[in-house]
Amino acid sequence: MHWRAVWSSLWVALMLLAPGCATRGQMQQLAEEISQVERAQERLDFVRVINTAKRKVYPVIVYLMPIQETFERGEQAEREVIGSGVIISADGYVVTNYHVAEKAKKIRAVLFNEKQVTASVVGEDQDTDVALLKLDLAEEDQPVPYAEFGDSAELEEGDFVMTMGCPLGLTRSVSFGIVSNTKRYLGPELSRYNLWIQTDAAINPGNSGGPLVNTDGEVVGITTLGTLWYENIGFAIPSGLVKEVVGDLKEHGEVKRAWTGITFQALKDFESNTIVDAEQGVLVAHVEPDSPAEQAGVEAQDLILTLNGEELNGTFVEDLPELRTAFARLPTQQEAALGLERDGEPLALALTPIVKGEVEGEDFDCKEWQMTIKEINKFADRGIYYFRKKGVYVQGVKYPGNAQNSGVATGDIVLEVGGEEIETLGAAGAAYEKLNEMTKGRRKVLLKVLRNGVPRLVLLDYNKSDDEYEEEK
Numbered sequence: 001m002h003w004r005a006v007w008s009s010l011w012v013a014l015m016l017l018a019p020g021c022a023t024r025g026q027m028q029q030l031a032e033e034i035s036q037v038e039r040a041q042e043r044l045d046f047v048r049v050i051n052t053a054k055r056k057v058y059p060v061i062v063y064l065m066p067i068q069e070t071f072e073r074g075e076q077a078e079r080e081v082i083g084s085g086v087i088i089s090a091d092g093y094v095v096t097n098y099h100v101a102e103k104a105k106k107i108r109a110v111l112f113n114e115k116q117v118t119a120s121v122v123g124e125d126q127d128t129d130v131a132l133l134k135l136d137l138a139e140e141d142q143p144v145p146y147a148e149f150g151d152s153a154e155l156e157e158g159d160f161v162m163t164m165g166c167p168l169g170l171t172r173s174v175s176f177g178i179v180s181n182t183k184r185y186l187g188p189e190l191s192r193y194n195l196w197i198q199t200d201a202a203i204n205p206g207n208s209g210g211p212l213v214n215t216d217g218e219v220v221g222i223t224t225l226g227t228l229w230y231e232n233i234g235f236a237i238p239s240g241l242v243k244e245v246v247g248d249l250k251e252h253g254e255v256k257r258a259w260t261g262i263t264f265q266a267l268k269d270f271e272s273n274t275i276v277d278a279e280q281g282v283l284v285a286h287v288e289p290d291s292p293a294e295q296a297g298v299e300a301q302d303l304i305l306t307l308n309g310e311e312l313n314g315t316f317v318e319d320l321p322e323l324r325t326a327f328a329r330l331p332t333q334q335e336a337a338l339g340l341e342r343d344g345e346p347l348a349l350a351l352t353p354i355v356k357g358e359v360e361g362e363d364f365d366c367k368e369w370q371m372t373i374k375e376i377n378k379f380a381d382r383g384i385y386y387f388r389k390k391g392v393y394v395q396g397v398k399y400p401g402n403a404q405n406s407g408v409a410t411g412d413i414v415l416e417v418g419g420e421e422i423e424t425l426g427a428a429g430a431a432y433e434k435l436n437e438m439t440k441g442r443r444k445v446l447l448k449v450l451r452n453g454v455p456r457l458v459l460l461d462y463n464k465s466d467d468e469y470e471e472e473k
Helices: 003-016 024-060 239-252 292-296 317-328 382-387 402-406 425-435 466-472
Strands: 061-070 077-080 083-087 093-096 104-110 116-125 130-135 160-165 173-184 196-199 211-214 219-225 234-238 262-265 282-287 303-307 336-342 345-351 363-366 371-375 392-397 413-417 444-451 454-461
Touching: 024 061, 024 160, 024 173, 024 211, 061 093, 083 219, 093 239, 104 130, 116 239, 130 239, 160 219, 196 219, 219 239, 234 239, 262 317, 282 292, 282 317, 292 345, 363 425, 371 402, 371 425, 392 402, 392 413, 402 454, 413 425
Parallel strands: none
Antiparallel strands: 061 077, 061 083, 061 104, 083 093, 093 130, 104 116, 116 130, 160 173, 160 211, 173 196, 196 234, 211 219, 219 234, 262 282, 282 303, 303 336, 336 345, 363 371, 371 392, 413 444, 444 454
């Protein structure tokens, strides 16, 4: 119904309200027309909310095109990925995902006015999938519009939110949905230090690093994960955590965390059907060998009740990220007081955390062997680390290539090269460079590798070049 007609009808209906003028049918018609007006007003308000939020946030979205360095296919190579970012300051700081900016050799960024600039990486945090960039802006391009953060702690299930970004490399777009869950736990690897905001607003490749926006046009999260197998399920990093991480990245270029070597388990872990009869505290599931926790005397199945006098709550898996964060924030090289219970008896221990260090090992391209190797890291390569605590493993094998033809496999842990024990990436690189001095036709070396925990010998013949393999195709 046209607005002019609606108000005309309402005016007539209101006149009928005079005593003795309105019939029963006229009153029903009046009620229906008032309901139509209310529904139309709600739709109009809804559209205004979306448009207002879009006008506030669209200008702060950046389309990112990083050139990443990769070693996964058995050779050092480059690939271009796409993602989104959010400008958070007038001088051009941008928040995006770690997986968008990781190992980026160069980053191109397209601003809202379609101007292309470059960006540099200020800092990255793999554990929370957050990265901070800085746009290389000319003086005439400053200041730039920037986003306002909202409080993710105020979100509730059912709240309306929007995902904005550049999905699939397209121009900026907006998708609408609701908050499905405000504290989604996604396991110890993806939820190490944070819970996630789950939403049914669409998240596609290219949306990564873009904003999750509330109806006030505030950024309440950074979109990160979509799913390939299910519809209407996506995840965002809460803005509260993003602001904390960005502060550390801006000041230090990294997030400094303490490491204790303790793996926590919830008291009521329904997934593993483990229920501990305790009202507070957290269960120790595992203690890393040679870790600060082992040195302090902490054992698996201990119940940790307090940290520096503060009670701990690890009843459910959703409580674990906060606990891990509390331990990660401990001052390193300083004693922390643990209050435990072991076999029903109280126990006090002093724990001295150390710096967590790198969470991913360095890469090396064995170009003549047509394979790449990587430094073993206890945080990034847990399956490899289980078999060997230090050294290198085969990250990728090129096909076709010398390593592949010789029977070298991805995931092999390199124990020896030509009888020389390999314990560091530097030792592996030095052995590789030395062997490359051998004349063509005599280029063979015996590798001792550990495959699925079983040692074996592999004779690597590396006499053929990439060009020779290309000619054979």
